[in-house]
Amino acid sequence: MPSFAYKGRDxxxxxxxxxxxxxxxxxxxxxxxxxxxxxxxxxxxxSAPAFKLxxxxxxxxxxxxxxxxxxxxxxxxxxxxxxxVPIMRALTGLQESTSNKAMxxxxxxxxxxxxxxxxxxxxxxRHPKIFSNFYLAMVRVGEMTGRLEEIFLRxxxxxxxxxxMRDQVKAALRYPTFVMIAMAVAMTVINIFVIPAFxxxxxxxxxxxxxxxxxxxxxxxxxxxxxxxxxGVLAVAGWGIKAWIGTARGRYLWDRSKLxxxxxxxxxxxxxxxxxxxxxALALKSGVSIVQALTTTAMTVDNAFIASRIExxxxxxxxxESILRSAIAVGIFxxxxxxxxxxxxxxxxxxxMLQEVAxxxxxxxxYELKTLAQQIEPILIFFLGILVLIxxxxxxxxxxxxxxVALKK
Numbered sequence: 554m555p556s557f558a559y560k561g562r563d564x565x566x567x568x569x570x571x572x573x574x575x576x577x578x579x580x581x582x583x584x585x586x587x588x589x590x591x592x593x594x595x596x597x598x599x600s601a602p603a604f605k606l607x608x609x610x611x612x613x614x615x616x617x618x619x620x621x622x623x624x625x626x627x628x629x630x631x632x633x634x635x636x637x638v639p640i641m642r643a644l645t646g647l648q649e650s651t652s653n654k655a656m657x658x659x660x661x662x663x664x665x666x667x668x669x670x671x672x673x674x675x676x677x678x679r680h681p682k683i684f685s686n687f688y689l690a691m692v693r694v695g696e697m698t699g700r701l702e703e704i705f706l707r708x709x710x711x712x713x714x715x716x717x718m719r720d721q722v723k724a725a726l727r728y729p730t731f732v733m734i735a736m737a738v739a740m741t742v743i744n745i746f747v748i749p750a751f752x753x754x755x756x757x758x759x760x761x762x763x764x765x766x767x768x769x770x771x772x773x774x775x776x777x778x779x780x781x782x783x784x785g786v787l788a789v790a791g792w793g794i795k796a797w798i799g800t801a802r803g804r805y806l807w808d809r810s811k812l813x814x815x816x817x818x819x820x821x822x823x824x825x826x827x828x829x830x831x832x833x834a835l836a837l838k839s840g841v842s843i844v845q846a847l848t849t850t851a852m853t854v855d856n857a858f859i860a861s862r863i864e865x866x867x868x869x870x871x872x873x874e875s876i877l878r879s880a881i882a883v884g885i886f887x888x889x890x891x892x893x894x895x896x897x898x899x900x901x902x903x904x905x906m907l908q909e910v911a912x913x914x915x916x917x918x919x920y921e922l923k924t925l926a927q928q929i930e931p932i933l934i935f936f937l938g939i940l941v942l943i944x945x946x947x948x949x950x951x952x953x954x955x956x957x958v959a960l961k962k
Contacts, residue, residue: 556671557581557597561590568593571670618655618683620716626656627709634702641667659683672696687832690849694839704839711835715853718824718915721922726817728925732933736940743944745780748773751948762951769947801857809858816928820921825856826885827914829863834907844871859885876903889913 557578560570569590573581578595585592626647633643641664648660659680666676674693677684684692688708695704752770755762762770776783797803812818832853836846847867851860862883869879877895880886886894890910897906 557595558670559585559590559592559596560594561585561592571672573671573675618653618659620712622653622656623683623688624709624712624716627705627712631702631705631709634705640673640701673701685853687836687849687853690841690845691836691839694836694841698840700839707835707839711831714831714911714915715828718828718918721918722821722824724922729817729929729933736937740940741776744773744776748948749777755951763947765943765947766951769944805857805861808856811856812858815932816925820918820925821856822859822885823914823918823921825854825859826890827911827918829854829859830907830911830914834904834911837904837907843876 556572558570558572559581560568562568573585578597581595582592629647630643633646634640638646644660644664644667648657648664651657651660662679663673663676666679667673672693674689674696677692678689691704691708692701695701748769752773755766755770798807812822814821829850832850833846836850837843841849844867847863847870851863851867854860854863862885866879866883869882870876874882876898877891880891880894890913893906893910894903897903
């Protein structure tokens, strides 16, 4: 994002100079007007490059700034600001105390950007891979309202909640994924090693084999003969699917299909809506308008389909519809949630009601995760039983038939 140097006057007429990141000069002017500064001059500024490692090889093997690092940063900066430590001294202390070299470089760059006249949110925006749009929007709100330390504490709790929900969903999908991989490995081993051994025995009988056995032998021969082609096709297909998901349309369809998966789709939906409710509640508690809150919250749900529903909800609110009618129109909330939204909108405590919705979804996700193994196990056993039945009939039925012929002789 380009940087612009500006000169403006505050409400008291005092001249203020600084640097602000923005898409265009007009966007920077809007930001300044929102902060109570009347711009006099806005020019393009030559910004220093963000912190980078010396070479690509070093970057590949260097330490990364992960989600836990950002969580600790949020908690630590809150503690320092609450104790009355100035922001520059707080960043210096955190830079000296961290053992993560990438974190040191990022903090150093943020300090340098602050020295050049940028706001904290604009300085942190130079690192989009570390700080999300929602995080930056909340920091910007904290700067405007003078409650920066409170915002950092809320962001810490919000990120802790998001990490918990993602870990829960990953744990839910780990068991079925492991079973499916094990079944695929077993099928590969049987096709490459087991069935060819039986094929030699069957050829020695010189007898007509059942249709199921002939199909298994044909599939095994094809696998042994063309396994490089099979792996090549699978690799190309995997790459193609990944590239397709990387497109806007592909990501939308993929995220929508995830919500329609049996059993797991319901868990993913509830976890996503829990994150949405918690994010929207945090934004409203911090003083963000409902339209801006919906815009920034749509970026945090990590699901393109749900995000599109939230964008439609925002457009409806912009047209003057109530939050309840907008929520009903998008069709992603349960009647219980809609009832709580209605109560919150009528009482003026929508943020508290959304917090209750998030906690309700969280409890439901935790319960369904505990019973997930019991729900999935019968399905996996059913498919595993069919697989074993096909293999058993295809391999042992010819031996059984030949044994009966031998006994009659």
